[in-house]
Amino acid sequence: xxxxxxRQLFVLVLALALTMAAAPxxxxxxxxxxxxxxxxxxxxxxxxxxxHGDEGEYDPVGTVMHHIADAxxxxxxxxxxxxxxxxxxxxxxxxxxxxxxxxxxxxxAVDGYVLNHGRINRVADASFPKGEVHISHIAHKMVVTAExxxxxxxxxxxxxxxxxxxxxxxxxxxxxxxxxxSFYDFSITKNVFTMILAALLLIxxxxxxxxxxxxxxxxxxxxxxxxxxxxxxxxxxxxxxxMIGEKHxxxxxxxxxxxxxxxxxxxxxxLIPFFPGSxxxxxxxxxxxxxxxxxxxxxxxxxxKDYWQHIFWMPGIPGWVxxxxxxxxxxxxxxxxxxxxxxxxxxxxxxxxxxxxxxxxIFLFGENGTNTGGAAAGAVVGGLFTAFMNLxxxxxxxxxxxxxxxxxxxxxxxxxxxHHHDEAHAH
Amino acid sequence: xxxxxxxxxxxxIKPDPGLIFWTTLIFLLVWVLLGRMAxxxxxSALKKRENDIQSALDEAKKARDEMAALHTKNEELMRQTQExxxxxxxxxKETKDAIVKxxxxxxxxxxxxxxxxxKQDIENQxxxxxxxxxxxxxxxxxxxxxxVLRNQLDNKGAQEKLVDDLVKEIEMN
Numbered sequence: 029x030x031x032x033x034x035r036q037l038f039v040l041v042l043a044l045a046l047t048m049a050a051a052p053x054x055x056x057x058x059x060x061x062x063x064x065x066x067x068x069x070x071x072x073x074x075x076x077x078x079x080h081g082d083e084g085e086y087d088p089v090g091t092v093m094h095h096i097a098d099a100x101x102x103x104x105x106x107x108x109x110x111x112x113x114x115x116x117x118x119x120x121x122x123x124x125x126x127x128x129x130x131x132x133x134x135x136x137a138v139d140g141y142v143l144n145h146g147r148i149n150r151v152a153d154a155s156f157p158k159g160e161v162h163i164s165h166i167a168h169k170m171v172v173t174a175e176x177x178x179x180x181x182x183x184x185x186x187x188x189x190x191x192x193x194x195x196x197x198x199x200x201x202x203x204x205x206x207x208x209x210s211f212y213d214f215s216i217t218k219n220v221f222t223m224i225l226a227a228l229l230l231i232x233x234x235x236x237x238x239x240x241x242x243x244x245x246x247x248x249x250x251x252x253x254x255x256x257x258x259x260x261x262x263x264x265x266x267x268x269x270x271m272i273g274e275k276h277x278x279x280x281x282x283x284x285x286x287x288x289x290x291x292x293x294x295x296x297x298x299l300i301p302f303f304p305g306s307x308x309x310x311x312x313x314x315x316x317x318x319x320x321x322x323x324x325x326x327x328x329x330x331x332x333k334d335y336w337q338h339i340f341w342m343p344g345i346p347g348w349v350x351x352x353x354x355x356x357x358x359x360x361x362x363x364x365x366x367x368x369x370x371x372x373x374x375x376x377x378x379x380x381x382x383x384x385x386x387x388x389x390i391f392l393f394g395e396n397g398t399n400t401g402g403a404a405a406g407a408v409v410g411g412l413f414t415a416f417m418n419l420x421x422x423x424x425x426x427x428x429x430x431x432x433x434x435x436x437x438x439x440x441x442x443x444x445x446x447h448h449h450d451e452a453h454a455h
Numbered sequence: 456x457x458x459x460x461x462x463x464x465x466x467x468i469k470p471d472p473g474l475i476f477w478t479t480l481i482f483l484l485v486w487v488l489l490g491r492m493a494x495x496x497x498x499s500a501l502k503k504r505e506n507d508i509q510s511a512l513d514e515a516k517k518a519r520d521e522m523a524a525l526h527t528k529n530e531e532l533m534r535q536t537q538e539x540x541x542x543x544x545x546x547x548k549e550t551k552d553a554i555v556k557x558x559x560x561x562x563x564x565x566x567x568x569x570x571x572x573x574k575q576d577i578e579n580q581x582x583x584x585x586x587x588x589x590x591x592x593x594x595x596x597x598x599x600x601x602x603v604l605r606n607q608l609d610n611k612g613a614q615e616k617l618v619d620d621l622v623k624e625i626e627m628n
Contacts (some may be wrong), residue, residue, distance in 0.1 A: 097466040098474060115473075147466075198469035206469035214473040223478060227485045234493035241500035246507065260497055281498055282490035290485055312467045314474035322482060377467055 086391045092384040096308040096377055099146035099218045101128040104303050109133070112221055114148060116141055118211035121158075128215070134166045141211075142166060142184050142193065149193035151184055152210040156191050166193070179205070199314075219315065222307035226293040234289075263288055263433065271437035276444045280437070283326055287319065288433035295376060295425030299418065310428070311376035313369065320365035323436040328361070331443040364439055368432060375428050379421040386410045386417060 102110035111129035118124070124139045131143035139158050140151040144166050167183040167190060183190035196213035198206030216224070233252065240253030249257050268277040268284050294309040309315055337343060339357040342350055389410035394403025607613045 093465055098471065195466075196471060196473065198466075198471055199475070200469045204465070204468045206466075212472055214476060216477070217474065219474055220477040220481075223481045227481050230485055231488055231492070234489050234497075238493040238496050241497055245500065246504075257497075257501070260494075261501070264498075264501075278498065282494040283486060285494050286482070286486040286489055289489075290482060308467060312471075312474060314470040314472075315478045317470050318475050318478040318482065322479075373467070 086388075086396050088385065088388045088392060091388060092381055094145060095306075095384050096311060096380045097147065098307075098312060100143065100148050100213075100215050101146055102218055102221070102303050103146060110303060112216050112218065114141075114213075114215040116148060116150075116211055116213055116215065118150060120154075120210070130160070135162060137161050137163050137184060137186070144182050144193060147195070148213055148215065149182060149184075149195055150209070150211045151191040152194045153191050156184075156186065161186065218307045219309045219312055222297050222304065222309050223294060223315070225304055226290065226297055226309075230289055230293055259289075260285065267430075267434045267437045271434060272441040273445060276440075280326070280330075280440050283322075284433050284437050284440075287323070287436055288429050291319065291372065291432050292426060292429035295429060296422075298376065298380065299421055299425060308377060308380050310372055311378075311380050313373045316369040316373040319372070319432070320369035323368060323439060324362075324365040326436070327364075327439045327443045330440065332446065334446055335443045364435075368435055372428050372432055375424055379417070379424055383414055383417050383421065386414045389413075 100114055101112055104110060109129070111127045114124070114126055114128050116124040118140075121139060124141060126138065128143060128148070130136065130138055131141065131148070134143050136142075137151065137156070138160050140153075140156050141148050142151070142163060143149075163184050163186045165185050167185055169181055169183060170178055171181045172178055182193040184193055185191075194209040194211065195206070196211065197208045198204070199208075200206045233256065237253050237256045240249060240251060244250055244253065248254075263285055264277070264281060267288075268281050271277075272280050291310055294315070297305045298308055298310065300306060339361065340354055342353050342357070345353070387410055390403055390406035393406030393409075394400065397403070607617060
């Protein structure tokens with residue numbers, strides 16, 4: 029009975045917290061309107077070109093940020109793109125679906141949507157014509173926000189008039205420069221496409237592995253089965269069993285295995301520098317957030333009486349310490365998945381940024397193609413370092429998947445453990 | 456580039472609801488599908504195999520122990536059999552000896568009996584022969600005595616002398 033009550037309480041608190049978190053995000057929408065800075069330097073940024081190798085000026089930060097960002101199309105090489113399906117929702121307009129190729133890389137607007145640097149943006153202005161219209165180009169300007177900060181904004185130029193573009197909505201509540209805008213992007217983006225590919229690969233591989241167990245029943249494992257058995261047994265014997273405990277580990281083994289392999293495959297796909305890899309899936313906070321929330325739910329929905337007791341009223345310590353400890357423990361409840369989220373996101377993003385920066389050395393040393401010797405030196409140095417970094421990233425891809433899995437397992441272990449109150453409580 | 460600008464470009468830190476939606480969907484799908492299809496069956500298959508290996512090892516150990524026990528039993532049986540054989544041989548020898556001894560004794564007895572009988576017969580024959588001889592000697596003596604007497608009794612002094620000798624002989628006896 030006590031357990032059920034605590035569970036209901038937990039859901040209630042969670043719902044409350046979500047409501048409160050959503051409120052500022054919506055409020056942010058109002059002061060998101062920007063005004064064009066008078067006399068701000070404005071340089072035209074034709075979208076048919078990529079961010080790098082534009083009008084002579086190489087922008088290293090912009091290039092790196094563009095490459096680690098999600099996109100609505102796969103950029104294969106200059107001028108060659110693989111279109112991806114777009115599913116867009118604007119509250120005032122409804123759903124819009126199609127292929128990202130219909131935007132012709134920023135030259136066509138469909139229902140007010142345009143493709144800006146590989147990402148779908150929307151003209152919020154209601155006076156902008158619906159349906160397919162040709163736009164001359166997309167302009168990039170520096171603007172000053174209501175708070176007086178300088179930021180960059182994009183404009184679609186249609187019949188000589190500039191229309192401000194909205195980026196897709198994000199759930200950071202304006203803290204990271206995003207917020208709820210006039211539309212939501214539910215497209216199969218580069219990241220989603222890579223995730224689907226990783227999922228299909230996982231299903232295909234483990235189907236074969238499971239078939240191997242049926243075929244070789246009572247016999248020694250063979251082929252792909254023996255390769256993946258090592259991982260399975262490793263996760264079972266080094267992660268699930270010691271972390272969760274002999275009594276409960278079997279229940280959570282599929283979850284831990286799914287976490288480990290999903291993250292590992294996404295990480296490894298991100299290391300492939302060309303289609304269908306290169307997407308920074310696990311380096312996107314939306315993905316790691318979702319995975320961390322999964323861990324959070326699995327941990328707290330399986331929390332035993334002892335677990336909740338240790339959070340709200342730690343036994344075996346004086347009352348005044350409990351008053352300090354309880355808020356800390358409640359904070360810890362959220363800090364744990366938060367740390368999972370940030371760790372994976374930061375590690376993978378950092379790896380991508382470093383590799384892209386090293387590749388960028390070629391363009392920096394080459395001084396935008398004017399210095400061939402410098403470019404060659406950059407290629408040698410950058411290439412060597414990139415090769416080295418790729419090896420490290422290979423390790424990181426495995427390590428971070430393992431770390432996410434083992435920490436999730438330890439949190440689950442803490443939730444399902446039945447404490448003996450005489451032993452020291454480690455925190 | 457100012458810090459604000461950097462953050463504005465750093466889009467990966469802004470959680471996109473679309474990406475959250477798809478990640479949730481894909482992860483749930485992978486979790487459910489792989490859990491049902493692969494991880495569950497793999498786990499039970501591994502467990503079964505481990506149990507099989509353990510029971511196979513246990514059985515092998517049991518079989519080895521049984522073999523050892525059987526071996527000991529066989530040796531014991533062999534030893535018993537050998538003892539039995541030795542005993543039977545010994546008994547047979549004893550029986551043989553007894554039979555031979557008995558046969559010998561019997562033969563000896565028989566021989567002794569035959570000898571005794573033969574002696575008896577001989578004695579009997581001898582006695583019969585002696586009786587016969589005595590009778591013959593008596594008859595001869597009487598005949599001789601008759602002839603002598605007829606010769607001597609023709610003379611008177613010879614008669615008297617004879618009577619005197621006879622008397623003397625009787626008296627001496």
